[in-house]
Amino acid sequence: xxxxxxxxxxxxxxxxxxxxxxxxxxxxxxxxxxxxxxxxxxxxxxxxxxxxxxxxxxxxxxxxxxxxxxxxxxxxxxxxxxxxxxxxxxxxxxxxxxxxxxxxxxxxxxxxxxxxxxxxxxxxxxxxxxxxxxxxxxxxxxxxxxxxxxxxxxxxxxxxxxxxxxxxxxxxxxxx
Ligand SMILES: [Zn+2]
Numbered sequence: 001x002x003x004x005x006x007x008x009x010x011x012x013x014x015x016x017x018x019x020x021x022x023x024x025x026x027x028x029x030x031x032x033x034x035x036x037x038x039x040x041x042x043x044x045x046x047x048x049x050x051x052x053x054x055x056x057x058x059x060x061x062x063x064x065x066x067x068x069x070x071x072x073x074x075x076x077x078x079x080x081x082x083x084x085x086x087x088x089x090x091x092x093x094x095x096x097x098x099x100x101x102x103x104x105x106x107x108x109x110x111x112x113x114x115x116x117x118x119x120x121x122x123x124x125x126x127x128x129x130x131x132x133x134x135x136x137x138x139x140x141x142x143x144x145x146x147x148x149x150x151x152x153x154x155x156x157x158x159x160x161x162x163x164x165x166x167x168x169x170x171x172x173x174x175x176x
Pocket of ligand 1: 092093094
């Protein structure tokens with residue numbers, strides 16, 4: 001089932017999330033989140049973007065550089081253990097429609113998380129996967145990619161963010 005994705009300006013997206021303790025109802029939520037992401041054309045989605053304030057996000061990237069597909073990935077109660085390097089790439093967000101801008105982030109991360117069955121895992125991610133994971137982790141902490149823009153680019157998107165807050169969409173697309 002496709003869920004409504006809430007957008008910039010909705011106070012729920014600035015709230016802290018709670019850890020997942022009961023993994024049984026998570027499966028239906030995860031299924032619905034993958035349906036939602038496929039419908040909207042995203043590559044990552046955090047639970048609070050669909051109004052569920054829990055420490056959970058999903059990722060699925062169809063065209064990774066070295067692999068064909070990341071497959072559907074689910075990260076629950078995650079924590080970044082280390083982050084190294086630096087890379088700048090254009091980002092966008094289903095909750096910040098019609099804005100794309102470059103963001104600088106660490107390039108390689110080590111992540112501790114639980115999978116959908118509750119199993120504890122630790123893994124290293126780099127490139128596009130590391131970027132999307134950090135973007136989704138930010139959502140769970142109430143941070144948007146637009147918070148991480150250069151001061152000049154923040155100025156360029158200010159009006160559009162205000163328009164999203166009031167009408168859900170900016171009056172024109174911005175690609176920086
Ligand atoms: Zn996002």
